[in-house]
Amino acid sequence: MNIGDTNKDRTPTLADVARFAGVSTATVSRCLNSPDRVIEETRNKVLKAVRELGYAPNFNARALAAKRTNTIGAIIPTMENAIFARGLQAFQEELGRNGTTLLVASSSYQTDLEEEQIRTLVSRGADGLLLIGYRRDPKVYEFLHRQGVPVVAAWVFDPDADVPTVGFDNFLAMKMLAEKVISLGHRRIATITAATQGNDRASERLRGILAAMTEAGIPENDLSIIETTYGIDEGGVALEKLMTQQIRPSVVMCGNDVLAVGAIAKAKELGLNVPADLSVTGFDDIEIAKISSPPLTTVHVPHRRMGKEAARALLNMVGTTGGRTKILLETTLQIRESLAQHTD
Amino acid sequence: MNIGDTNKDRTPTLADVARFAGVSTATVSRCLNSPDRVIEETRNKVLKAVRELGYAPNFNARALAAKRTNTIGAIIPTMENAIFARGLQAFQEELGRNGTTLLVASSSYQTDLEEEQIRTLVSRGADGLLLIGYRRDPKVYEFLHRQGVPVVAAWVFDPDADVPTVGFDNFLAMKMLAEKVISLGHRRIATITAATQGNDRASERLRGILAAMTEAGIPENDLSIIETTYGIDEGGVALEKLMTQQIRPSVVMCGNDVLAVGAIAKAKELGLNVPADLSVTGFDDIEIAKISSPPLTTVHVPHRRMGKEAARALLNMVGTTGGRTKILLETTLQIRESLAQHTD
């Protein structure tokens, strides 16, 4: 297999197409990338050759030569549930409209894994990166900056951040919900949250609850906190733990809808009536919030808009130095039946 | 910016590392790819240079030179719901164990988009591809074969397929469920399914229902069929349509759990008692099946095992010609409360 394989069976290259069409490789390249810089007759000849040979350009070679991939990477904490799905979908759609491809990786909420993914995406030549949340090792941003890869942090809003953020105020959003909860007479509050370590969304939300409590004169220590990984089952397990404590909460505020739905399911399993015996709240307002029974009181996040704005911001930054876009989106309380007045 | 920029500011390359460490580029490359082929002293020198310079290899250049990316692509119909999440997670984990990266794309259940994604993934240099379902334009498989990219079709089992399949018998699984349904006295059956056009999983499942009906002496025409896209809301809309028909079904068999959960929610909204007034079944047994109220009777699919086996099959095939693995996994009936005896 050395002499006979002049041309046979190998997947066709740009050069093959050029030879077949009787033009130079430069012309073929131009046909594919800026068709208007080539006269129609030639173009047809080339396109015919492309078809005939079943030619497919080698992306890696192209990226190497052009130093641009038209690809943007996104690293989300998880694909296992729908929290990021809608936002990412919108993100992708907006990129698509600009001829840019999306590369997704998921970090399983692990900092080190995320850093690895960042390196991977960068070395794959991503023209830009979407990250969830802002707080992370400054070295990460340094690295990205050195590599000249623009970043947008989404799902958070931070006017002081070094990179553009597109998101909402997690602290305020949760605080508003907590105020509502407290105004309904609840005093024994518990929360089920994702690990707050290295997760600014989670920790900001937690802060929101505490702030509302403080303002209402409820000691911060009264808040029972359970940290757990995201997941329906995990929400159930956490709730069970909460309900075996000395002082049982009258309301459980969950860090997201997935945990909340799990908590409700478990509560019912334990013979509790939601919301008569126990109120439950969520965060995000994803689809399951509506179909949960009882339907979930939660914070509505404009996922689609966030995804779209993030894409725009990123697209603007490609090839640019820096960029200071900060976009603050509004969240709204979505009151449904899982939260009720508390009466002792 | 022409004379001064000998070295400044550019992101470091292999050659920079080599120069810095005082060795050849080949040695640096070997340090990174097969460390044992290089003596420790040299290796340390090189690794130090790598660290010092903050060197990150250029993936595209590597792929171009090595003709191998250690990357496997997967194209799933949707990321919007959890149907594929668990399987894909397991797939990814197994790949990870082999130092292979996963690239995911989603086709939104559109054939043409899927074909585009296949081309993209191939031209990105994927060493192999995971596809959902087997039935598609033969040209696709021809293309893949010509490019020398191995494929595995998952979520289906087809002993006659030209490519390895790792999955279960959609027909039989649904037929068993339908038999159970019929044995409970149901005669007026309806189904909410994904578009069967170009979707072998959906059409096989539909065939399963019809086969069970025929065997039980129920005319096939009695089956009300609604095709819709996957989604909770869509399931609800479909159910509403079903319940305004002349003859109302006593059971709605849904093509998957997402549709089923949506149907249940809508049924309750319409004042129907599930399962007393209407039974509902799903398919997949994903998390929401359990927490639905009432909990969903469905077909349990061993998603994790499927993902893992698919990864193994694919890994085995990389660099090989063909491969004939066929793996049939068992599904089981997961009986819960959304399905009840029918009494007129």
Add this chain to the structure above:
DNA sequence: ACAAGGAATGTAAGCGCTTACATTATCTCT
């Protein structure tokens, strides 16, 4: 009819890496 200018195409130098092959250093055995 011819020069000037622009449009279309060609030439060839990389992009940053891997790897076959050549070279040099090191070890083993008699």
Add this chain to the structure above:
DNA sequence: AGAGATAATGTAAGCGCTTACATTCCTTGT
């Protein structure tokens, strides 16, 4: 101690593409 084998490293030829620059071809104006 020296030959021969083996290990470590170096040299340099690509991988398949893009693009600056050179060349050729066609307009257009006078």
